[in-house]
Amino acid sequence: MSALHSEIPLEKDEQGRDIVLSARDVTVAFGSKVVLDKLNLNIYRGEILGFVGASGAGKSVLLRTVLRLLPRRSGKIEILGEDYDKLDEEDRNRLDMRLGVLFQQGALFSSLTVKENIQVPMREYLDLPKEMMDELALMKIRMVGLAADAADKYPSELSGGMIKRAALARALALDPDLVFLDEPTSGLDPIGASEFDELIAKLRDTLGLTVYMVTHDLDSLFSVCDRIAVLGQKRVLVEGTVEDMLACDDPWVQSYFRGKRARSIVPREDIRGHNDDKGAGAHSREK
Numbered sequence: 001m002s003a004l005h006s007e008i009p010l011e012k013d014e015q016g017r018d019i020v021l022s023a024r025d026v027t028v029a030f031g032s033k034v035v036l037d038k039l040n041l042n043i044y045r046g047e048i049l050g051f052v053g054a055s056g057a058g059k060s061v062l063l064r065t066v067l068r069l070l071p072r073r074s075g076k077i078e079i080l081g082e083d084y085d086k087l088d089e090e091d092r093n094r095l096d097m098r099l100g101v102l103f104q105q106g107a108l109f110s111s112l113t114v115k116e117n118i119q120v121p122m123r124e125y126l127d128l129p130k131e132m133m134d135e136l137a138l139m140k141i142r143m144v145g146l147a148a149d150a151a152d153k154y155p156s157e158l159s160g161g162m163i164k165r166a167a168l169a170r171a172l173a174l175d176p177d178l179v180f181l182d183e184p185t186s187g188l189d190p191i192g193a194s195e196f197d198e199l200i201a202k203l204r205d206t207l208g209l210t211v212y213m214v215t216h217d218l219d220s221l222f223s224v225c226d227r228i229a230v231l232g233q234k235r236v237l238v239e240g241t242v243e244d245m246l247a248c249d250d251p252w253v254q255s256y257f258r259g260k261r262a263r264s265i266v267p268r269e270d271i272r273g274h275n276d277d278k279g280a281g282a283h284s285r286e287k
């Protein structure tokens, strides 16, 4: 029987952590241009994983490959213990329902209200009476910290921060286990970005979400991410805590995590001593 229909436990790593997503030897190429080459990555249940890498390194390509929007040349990806390639259509839909995605820029439908946007996945996957869908949409709206009157507004009537929250509410519409966030704080002012980070952490704590967050935002990485994975040279160069990043001697990782911007967030002594993996949480967000 498929894990989708039962409580079959997820595969664990050697430290006993439940593996929610595993990518094994994943290669993605466009013609002769190889973007990802035998990439390996695990995401564990209940964590917020920050995914970083230089511009053009392949972060979006990996995200789109995981979401099956791009084909891979080889390798295996398992999500919640399931390999899409081995599922029939019904089970693929069931698995899709357990995933939420927040694309860059929010990607809300401009001709739909916030409530209608949130109901798009409900209409696609569920057959619910209108009253129940309205109730559920309002619940999601409150969950992401929007006022109830946002329900009937169109995206053009919302601030950037409100759009992100509305898009997050849509990503949470079907109560997913795993949420993919593509640069969720880009375009937000520092306070809005901080608040969004806090919201993600709160939802992880209250809903038990697992979060895969592509980001360039050092504050997010230092304040809410449990682990960080760095994409470089077509694979995951290093993964671990902030402390592991500070200790890594790869030049790009060093300049990213120990450069001028990072120094304004992480206390200087932490960078020197690499001895505090969450030291930045209490520090103010840089613009």
Ligand SMILES: Nc1ncnc2c1ncn2[C@@H]1O[C@H](COP(=O)(O)OP(=O)(O)OP(=O)(O)O)[C@@H](O)[C@H]1O
Pocket (backbone or CB within 6 Å): 030, 035, 053, 054, 055, 056, 057, 058, 059, 060, 061, 062
């Ligand atoms: N459909 C495509 N066809 C050909 N090449 C592509 C395609 N999509 C992405 N690429 C190439 O793959 C590489 C990785 O792109 P990707 O968008 O994943 O980078 P990224 O790490 O997300 O960058 P950024 O941080 O700037 O968003 C780039 O060289 C890009 O030009």
